[in-house]
Amino acid sequence: MTTPPPGLRERKKQATREALREAALRLAMERGPDQVRVEDIAEAAGVSPRTYNNYFASREQAIVSAVTADRESRIATAVAAQPAGVRLADAVTEAVVEQYTKTGERKHEVLLLITTRTALRDAFLDTTADIEPPLTAVIAERLGDAGAHTARVLAASVAAAVRIALESWLRPAEGAEAAGSFGAGGLVVPSGSLRDQLREALAPLAPAFDAAERRTQPSSQPNGHPLDKR
Amino acid sequence: MTTPPPGLRERKKQATREALREAALRLAMERGPDQVRVEDIAEAAGVSPRTYNNYFASREQAIVSAVTADRESRIATAVAAQPAGVRLADAVTEAVVEQYTKTGERKHEVLLLITTRTALRDAFLDTTADIEPPLTAVIAERLGDAGAHTARVLAASVAAAVRIALESWLRPAEGAEAAGSFGAGGLVVPSGSLRDQLREALAPLAPAFDAAERRTQPSSQPNGHPLDKR
DNA sequence: CAAGAAAAGTGCGTGCACGCAAGTTTGCGT
DNA sequence: ACGCAAACTTGCGTGCACGCACTTTTCTTG
Secondary structure, three states: OOOOOOHHHHHHHHHHHHHHHHHHHHHHHHOOHHHOOHHHHHHHHOOOHHHHHHHOOOHHHHHHHHHHOOHHHHHHHHHHHOOOOOOHHHHHHHHHHHHHHOOOHHHHHHHHHHHHOHHHHHHHHHHHHHHHHHHHHHHHHHHOHHHHHHHHHHHHHHHHHHHHHHHHHHOOOOOOOOOOOOOOOOOOOOOOOHHHHHHHHHHHHHHHHHHHHHHHOOOOOOOOOOOOOO | OOOOOOHHHHHHHHHHHHHHHHHHHHHHHHOOHHHOOHHHHHHHHOOOHHHHHHHOOOHHHHHHHHHHOOHHHHHHHHHHHOOOOOOHHHHHHHHHHHHHHOOOHHHHHHHHHHHHOHHHHHHHHHHHHHHHHHHHHHHHHHHOHHHHHHHHHHHHHHHHHHHHHHHHHHOOOOOOOOOOOOOOOOOOOOOOOHHHHHHHHHHHHHHHHHHHHHHHOOOOOOOOOOOOOO
8 A cells, every 4th residue: 555566766776775785794794794895795786886875874784784674664563463452561562572583593693793893783783773763653653643752752762772682682791891880790680581681671661651551541441461570 | 089189191181182172163163064174173172183083983073072071970960969859750850951951151052053964963962872871870879789770771761862852852843754654743842942842751751760769669659749740 | 658857876086984003101010 | 210011192094984966767747
């Protein structure tokens, strides 16, 4: 409905983007990530370097996007696909966990590559911001027009939480540095599975979702037990 | 206590940083922001271009940092300075609003400059991430060791909310584009004062703070009326 | 189906970020 | 007071991001 026939223009565009993605990833895997110049990626994809640059603002983005692909749209539909009765908080949590967990075999070995370079790691973490717009849309849909503002904030918070979860998951406990007055952190969390990290990061936001949801439909109370562990 | 005498080394370093900040801002104000090359800033500050680059990762950062300065530390202390009895949510909100509102006359004219260039605008918005570590620290302090994880998520959410508030404040209603299924947004909010934008963006997070706070001190209920409008 | 408008691709030039390997300054132990 | 080690500065070189002007391709409309 939204895309009758995408048109040749758009198809070519996506094809080029895909080719660049693939080329970037493949070359990065073959040689090290540092041994891949933009020129190589462009050539492998059959476009000029300048064109490559119209698709990706940085070399890291190109490589990482091969893993990230169309996560944004997947998340949105995943939320919408949740049964109508569940709490909004649970719907979002489930959708997010599902999308970040259901990783093909190939992806996992790519993540190893990504963690080896700080620039790549950062670029990967930055992609969490991409889920914000679609999340805003679905949340806003459930909150109604009055909650548009709230929806944006909640979506952004979710993105932030996901980022944190990925951060502490990707980091096998580095030396103690920056933030505040924590110990080495060894006690805080033994760096469990990604699944757990995500749930734990999203849990604190649940009350905010509940409150927002309550403000729009004070009558129909969604069932609150499918995932509530308390 | 934390800084007996800072030592010559550190003082010089801060002096250089300050000089760069000031030079960058001054030059950007005199000519347009686009007419300032890194070379100029470095020369005006009396260091080599390469050294400039050891302090700032981008030209935009240097300019923006003149406005941002030590906001991070101010926020942390502002939260800590709040009366002990108030809800954590209120303490944070007040501290944040205060810090982003108490803007000198000079700052306001700088903000006008910043909004003129997208790159500067983005750099400015990115600085909201800097408040995250100090916020994490103070929040963690009030939540106790058990809530360290929660503290990080909440701090990140606050940072995200602030970013959103600043975004919609800096943008006098552009044409409708990206996100989801909203109208032109003219109805949603008439783009009130920054103060209001901040409060509105932070409000949805209050329930999350309350819940977190409740989990650590189920007994002593903080007074909940100083700012609660509902 | 033939222009003409709109959009994508391309070549070129400029300023920049950043690694590396010196040189220089500051701090500290003895 | 001296001198070594660590921190900061700097020059150089490389690859890159991106604006601009222009060509080529695709979409639209009469």
